[in-house]
Amino acid sequence: MNRSxxxxxxxxxxxxxxxxxxxxxxxxxxxxxxxxYVREDAPGTPWLVEHAPTGQVALLAGTLTAARAAxxxxxxxxxxxxxxxx
Numbered sequence: 001m002n003r004s005x006x007x008x009x010x011x012x013x014x015x016x017x018x019x020x021x022x023x024x025x026x027x028x029x030x031x032x033x034x035x036x037y038v039r040e041d042a043p044g045t046p047w048l049v050e051h052a053p054t055g056q057v058a059l060l061a062g063t064l065t066a067a068r069a070a071x072x073x074x075x076x077x078x079x080x081x082x083x084x085x086x
Contacts, residue, residue, distance in 0.1 A: 006068040007035060025064060035071045037064055049076045056080060 013027035028037045029052070036050040046060040047067040058076040061067035070076040 004069045005072040006065065007031070007071040009037065009064075009068060028064065030071060035076065037067050039064070051076075051080050054080075 008031040009028040010031060011025050011028045013025070014023050015026050016022065017024050024039075026039045029035070030037075034052055035058075036052045038048045038050065040046050040048055040060075044062070046062060047064055049058045049061055049067045049070060050056065051058055058080040059067075059070060061070055067076075
């Protein structure tokens with residue numbers, strides 16, 4: 001079974017779901033401090049993947065796992081440099 005690499009994170013915010021009472025992750029930061037992951041309170045609850053040193057949002061991801069995979073494989077950084085290149 002092929003597993004993709006994930007960026008190690010520290011969870012920085014958890015909140016209880018008001019319907020289920022289940023604890024959910026709403027924010028995290030990469031172990032090296034380069035990336036911040038913030039769950040947006042919007043339909044589908046997308047995750048914003050933010051480049052912490054610049055504050056720029058690199059991309060949106062459907063799950064925290066997908067966001068961590070995008071930073072681990074370089075996809076998020078590629079989106080960031082594509083947006084900043086003139």
